[in-house]
Amino acid sequence: MSKPPAPCEPLKLDNQLCFALYSTSLQMTKVYKPLLQALGLTYPQYIAMLVLWEEDGITVGEISSRMLTDPGSLTPLLKRLEGEGLITRTRSAADERVVELRLTDKGRALRERAQSIPSCILATSGLSLAQLGKLKDELVTLRGHLQGAE
CATH class of the missing domain: 1.20.5 (Single alpha-helices involved in coiled-coils or other helix-helix interfaces)
Incomplete structure (x- = not known):
């Protein structure tokens, strides 16, 4: 005699797409951690560097849009990258409200290591x-x- 199918349990944790995505994201970040530590980067910093390696000389607004995050939340991350000598942040000559980001030689060299x-x-x-x-x-x-x- 076959076992009847289990009733749909919409609130069971293992049936949640959101949990599958969340837990997979946590595991993916764990896998990246030692690889990025060797480069001196956190995962969010790595994402920012990926964007800059694709398109150097973009604005904070543009990198924010690519990373799907709020520009204000990027400021501490970008300051740390600048402190590490990987990028420069300068006000636009055309509009001082706009901050432009550029890779340094050290930031470009890091791409090879990544x-x-x-x-x-x-x-x-x-x-x-x-x-x-x-x-x-x-x-x-x-x-x-x-x-x-x-």
Whole structure:
């Protein structure tokens, strides 16, 4: 005799998409931690550096938009990167309310040291590059739908 299907339990923790995302994010950050410590970066600092490695000379507003965060919350992070000699923060000559961010030579050099991080994450994930790409695309789609619901 087969066992009847379990009733839907919408408030069971293991049935929550939000918990799967949250707990996976925590685990991902744990995997990144030793890799980033070797570079002297925290995870949020790494995200900021990724943006700057793609597009040097952007404003605080632009990096905030790329990182999906509030510009005010970035100020301490950017000050720390500046203190480490990785970036410079300067007021725009055209509009002094705008702060422009530029990589220093040290910040550009750090990019070379970070090159191995994606392959380390791929190896640790246990997934293929194609599987990770598909998962990332699905998460970006979900994020877009959630942003549209705000």
